[in-house]
Amino acid sequence: MTASPALATRRQAFRRLHASGCFVIPNPWDAGSARYLQGLGFQALATTSSGAAWSHAQPDGGMALAATLAHLREMVAATDLPVNADFEGGFAPDAAGVARNVRSAIDAGVAGLSIEDSTGDAASPLRDLATAVERMKAARAAIDESGSDVLLVGRAENFIAGVPDLADAIRRLQAYAEAGADCLYAPGIQTREQIAAVVAAVAPKPVNLLVGSATSLTLADIASLGVRRVSVGGALARTAWGGFMRAAQLIAQEGRFDGFAGAASGAELNAFFRGAPGV
Numbered sequence: 001m002t003a004s005p006a007l008a009t010r011r012q013a014f015r016r017l018h019a020s021g022c023f024v025i026p027n028p029w030d031a032g033s034a035r036y037l038q039g040l041g042f043q044a045l046a047t048t049s050s051g052a053a054w055s056h057a058q059p060d061g062g063m064a065l066a067a068t069l070a071h072l073r074e075m076v077a078a079t080d081l082p083v084n085a086d087f088e089g090g091f092a093p094d095a096a097g098v099a100r101n102v103r104s105a106i107d108a109g110v111a112g113l114s115i116e117d118s119t120g121d122a123a124s125p126l127r128d129l130a131t132a133v134e135r136m137k138a139a140r141a142a143i144d145e146s147g148s149d150v151l152l153v154g155r156a157e158n159f160i161a162g163v164p165d166l167a168d169a170i171r172r173l174q175a176y177a178e179a180g181a182d183c184l185y186a187p188g189i190q191t192r193e194q195i196a197a198v199v200a201a202v203a204p205k206p207v208n209l210l211v212g213s214a215t216s217l218t219l220a221d222i223a224s225l226g227v228r229r230v231s232v233g234g235a236l237a238r239t240a241w242g243g244f245m246r247a248a249q250l251i252a253q254e255g256r257f258d259g260f261a262g263a264a265s266g267a268e269l270n271a272f273f274r275g276a277p278g279v
Contacts, residue, residue, distance in 0.1 A: 003148055006080070007109050011149050014044055014082035014111035018151065018183060018206045022223035024230045025208075027086075029055050029237040031078035032273070038079040039272060044111070046084040047075055051237030060234070061120055065091040065101060072108040082111035084153070090115050095138035102142040112151035114185060115139050117172060118161045125161035129172060133179045140180030153208060154181030159188025166194055170201045177202050184208070187233065190215070192225060199226035211235070 003011070017023050025044045028034035029051030037045055050060035052071050063071070068091065076083050085105050090098035098115065105113050117132040118125055127135070136154055143150045154176025158169040166189070173184040185208040186198055199207050206228030211217070212235045222230055247259030 003109075007076075007111075008149075010080070010082040011111045011151075014084070015149065015151055015182075017044055017082075018228055022219065022227055022229065024219065024232075025084060027051060027232050027234065027236060028075070028078075029234075029240075031074055033236065033240075034075055034078040034081075034083075036272065038081050042081070044082040044084065045075070045079065046112075046231050047072065047086045048234045048237060049086040049088050050234035052086075054234075054237060054241065061088065065104075069104055069108050072105060072110055076109035083109070084112035084114070084151070085110040087113040088116060089118065089120075090135060090139065095134045098135045099138040099142040102139045103146060106143065106146050106148050106150050110150060112153060112183070113139075114153035114155050115181075116155035116157050118157035122162070126157060126163055129175055132172065133175050136176050136179040136181055144180075151182045152180060153183045153185050154179070155185045155187065157187065159186060164188070166197060170198060173198065173202050177205050181205070183228070185210070187212075192217075192221075195222070195225045195227060 023043055025046045026037050026042055027046050027048035028037050029048055034045055049063070052068070053060050053063050056063060056067060068087075072083070072085050085108075087102070087105055091101045092098045102113065115136055117127045119127055126132075136152075139152055143152055154173060156169040156172035156176070158165055158172070169186045169189070173186060177184055183206045184198070184202045187210040189195055189198060189209070195209060203226070207226070208229045208231055209222055209227045210233050211222075211230055212233045219230065243262070247263075250256040250259040
């Protein structure tokens, strides 16, 4: 499937963002949040598997491939920014299935996508390295065969899968880089030392850092460590859910309505969406 000129332009712009500097790629969970983030001036967006799942009354990892692809198409249509897909483990048990599903994600219009190595099995939370590399190579081949220049992100899930082994995460990231990943990502690393070690280990390829909770690190601090891009995962969705849950619980449990304090202005939201950028 040949990309439209508009999609090709988005993909080219997305790849350029990874060439130098440090940028934030925030994670909206629906069309409205995507459009709002574009309005704030962000240059690219990334989907969040958790945020999308919660909005569909599912746990993280609970959305099926068809629903995920529909969500990707909705997010690509919501703005004219490049969209990176949180494509979980590729929604397939084998490398051939990963390749097939990556082609479907490309057809949905994404500018980048990530493949992770977690299994969802608490007893064996990470795929063995050989299998994970085979799946990364399959994703790489699917992208290359499409001619789409979609950016491939390789994720080592050690720190969020209960295996916080930095040396193993680095070995995995290096293997994924060799298998064709354009950008490397070890969600859950937090300290300056961990971040610097990952950046050095995969240089000159760019590194994505997840900032999913409050931190003393500023964007300038993160950039000084050599990180190329910063995502927030489900943090924005969780922040929105936090406000909603507190207000709803006050009503349900105490009959109080003061949880609405600090709510966004309807007039402000209406004004924004009347003039919001987008396609």
